[in-house]
Amino acid sequence: MSKQQKQEPHGRYEITGIERLGLRVSNMINHPVAQIQRWVTIHRLDSDGDREWEEVIGVLSETDGIDITFNDDGSVTLRWEASAEEDRPVEVIERVEEAAPF
Template identity: 80%
Template sequence: MAKPKKQEKPAERREMSGIERLGLRVSSMINHPVAQVQRWVTIHRLDTDGDREWEEVMGLLSETDGIEMTFNDDESVTLRWEASSEEGRPVEVLEPVDEVAPF
């Protein structure tokens, strides 16, 4: 006779806070491949974004070096940034050198 399986407790589901949700959305938009190529993105404020959360995330972005922020009339914010020194540096291609083996 088979033993009854133990009932596993369902994993607790933690609700994301408003600031976590907004931060994740902004981060996703900045890291999107198209935004990375064009080096700018416009973040639109949603109805679900509270004043406190919006101000805190915008404050964090304004403190970030290398990001230029433009506050638009429709409450959106356009972020622009320059290529990092590693992205913009030219790729060095090494040519194989024909040398006589020393042995």
């Protein structure tokens, strides 16, 4: 063999600090309990850099429908109203169980 084959690196994709923080905040907002109560408090972790924290908080503050409260301990509380779809009444359909034919 006179030709060398190219080898692609098989390294893992590592997420950036902003992506990690964004995923954490997104998971907290989308958590079923947070969706029911329509608020969540986000605490800044030691691993959250200044630039990442400021960028994520900046995006949240520019998002319509989210009220941000900056707490004394450095955490941030997000509150939001129910969307029009969430206000729709839920239709409940009851199944009638039929007796077994045997």
